[in-house]
Amino acid sequence: MPLSHGASPSQDPASNRWPPELQLPLACLLATRLLTRGPQVTRRKSPSQRGAQRRQPGLSFRELRPYQAGDEVRHIDWRVTARLGRPFTRLYEEEQEQHHWLLLDLSPGLYFGSKQRLKAQLACELAAALLWRGERHPQTLHIHSASPQTLTCKGSPLPLLPAICRHYLTGLERRPLPTPLAQTLERLRPRLPHGARLTIISDHMPPPPAQERQLRLIARRHDIHYWQLRDPLEADLDATERLPVTGPLGPGWLDGSSPQFVRRYRIQAEQHLALSQARLLPLVQRLTLLDSGQSLQTQWQSL
Template sequence: MSDDGIQLSLEQLLQCHRLGGILAARFGGGLRLGQHRSRGKGRGMEFAEVRPYQQGDDVRTIDWRITARTGRTHTKLFREERDRAVYLLLDLSPEMYFGSRGQLKARLACELAAALAWQAQQHGDKVGGLLLVEQSRIRLAPGGNRKDVLMLLNQLLSAYQRGLSRTPLATPLDQGLAQLNLVVRPGSQIQVISDFYRLANEGWHWLRRLNRQHEVRCWQVRDQLELQLQGQGHLAVDNLRQQGMIHASDPQFVRHYQQVGHFRQQQLRLQLRSSCSQLFELDASLTLPSQLRGL
């Protein structure tokens, strides 16, 4: 990690290859047949062919469209899927470019996305991404080759650098979740990386809907200053629209700030746990390897 906690390089994202091994140890094997523990969502099968119906075939697999066209009953045949697509939804909104110590939340989020991509590639799974930055949605189709991961990392780095320009307009996380509902096939795994502070009611709807058909893991990246004030005297703050001062020397204000911050986090934690398969919370003031080992 660079000393300033802001700059990010392709070399650092390539080094996240080792973190993929830590994730594999934490979650077990890859997603291929016989290696992953399925939640049973989706068929777990992919279409193979259509043939005339035979006695004993499951009537639920009848292809009614071909049956109506030919006048003879046909049934669909499926084979077990040998891999499953992993989608990364990375929130690079302006609020993610905040860090009171250690590094920016967005920077830690990018390292995590790289580690998850490497984990998928190491086990032969396809990995794709949807990067939300400025007013853009950068979509990368799932691919299982090393070159596909390298392409994703390059796009990831480019998106992060664009976000450093501090453009105040951003693509809402809600829109990213809505788009995933349209493009992700049933049974996929979705990794959502964000602070989730700006997720509106519509976004929670899309997140829960995704979780009904897929395995959704949420990674919340937060900063300690969002929970409690640290430091003495007057602290300068900037929310990209306004600038001001926080009086950290006032005990009553500090206590109220901490109560509000922890209450918001508690409510957000409850919502996330009820809307996804697994929730992991990361602190931008700590290194990613130390936190992954402690999961």
Template sequence: MLSQEQSRYWLEKLRSDGLQPTMQELLYYRTRLPAIARHKRNLPAISQSGPLLSKTRGRGMEFDEVRHYQAGDDIRAIDWRVTARTGKPHTKLYREEKERPVFLVTDLALTQLFGSQLLFKSVQACHLTAALAWQAQQRGDRVGGIISNGWLHREHKPAARQAGVLHFLHSLLDVHQDSFNRWQQHQRPHPAPLADTINRLQKLVKPGSLINIISDFQHFDDELLEPLARLNQRNSVRCFCSYDPMECELPQGYSAQALAVFDGEQQAQINLADKRQRERYQNTAEQRRHHQQQQFEQHGLRISYVSSAQALEQRWADLR
């Protein structure tokens, strides 16, 4: 748990109030790219723009192989060294570089508007979206995706360069503002915002894409995971679950008065001084996460957990 001084430090550094993201704090992650530890398990080393190679052969940047010269081959591609050594004309083949579409699916459901320490989960989700978007743009990839809260949807086809990222981030702020307004009006959460978004995503994605799903996954079942598993067969799907520490464990309290909590649908009384109640709460939360991890593993999906109580760059190396 962060101290008050640590929280103030990070909020000042991130230029955030923890409740509503601004473009200034999303631009912060563009300046932090050199300092953020990139996970490289499924990505090749960065050398040129668009680091992923297609199987299409043509005049590109990456040498593929040498074969016998065939009628119609470009004479500029003849490998004169191999030709001289073998006595038969050979030509060079190249693999074209191909930008990889990167899809960012950010779920800003009303359940995301909760935070007990540093940031709202929704704000952390926006930070993670911005960081992933800037990293993809730096690699030379095209960035697009869907932002939704169940009522408001913003779809973006993958676009290259900084302008595409900025356009996407402006939509991110618009949807978050809509969620914040609904939260202030005590509106009930949308019953299944992410399921509808995944259905929209299937029509937007082309094979070979990198897909990042950012949500708190408060509502997940086979109807949600099965289409994601199908997408993962021809793409690379990564899931990031935002959570708040209070969703895992209740803080210890000394007040005799019970704490009233409301999730938009039900209200409950919690006695923070009751050790048994806190233990039951923690056990239930652990069982839910264990079940969630099992379900994702059974569908062949990777899921990483992102706490809203820590600055994103403190734990970036742990996001796998």
């Protein structure tokens, strides 16, 4: 069946309630595969490198030790042997497939955007790109939304993409979620396989204490990659803007015409982000900030 006749959210009558710029077509997620297919660079390889390419798949290098009777001749490292004057053998061990768990946060706070797209749109595009990049390994996607769902695949993530589109579309209604992200992490923690990596796509807000506690428990056994999404308006205020807002104290204005207000706004935004990253950096192996005002393609090339 052609993709144009498949489960694209644009075929859903409910999507007609939303303007086109808020839609997330399945084709958009399919296109993110191109980000993970960089140009092939051809390099001359030494004999030892060519030999490594011919070894059995599913093996990874473990150590180099002096040759012993019974070692396979094809595993002798001839370059090291020539340099040291006696034969050395490269030992290998079976590779274990690393299971990748991806937690996509589609909380109402992600449905905000002042420029090209909502943060939730960028989050879905990023999730698709990461799934394409890891398609050689078993992968599990958990979508944190109004109706949470866990999906698993090995190989092409194509079956998972329509679900991402569907949950994104439902999230446009900005309904409160049944559980906070901390509780979702608590439920996922015992399900993570040994050696699995957890990737989280979420907001740039400082994690609440309960969420920070769950991340600390997960970090004891698993690598965590954390992607933070921030809208340009959450970082700085355009000097020409005067925007109406509603806060805990009632309605008010973000007055970009006041240099003093703009300066205070910028300082508080920087302090806010610094606090968030100070809490996360000790817990994660990788922390990346993306700007929803720029395309994923532009930012992906600099990662």
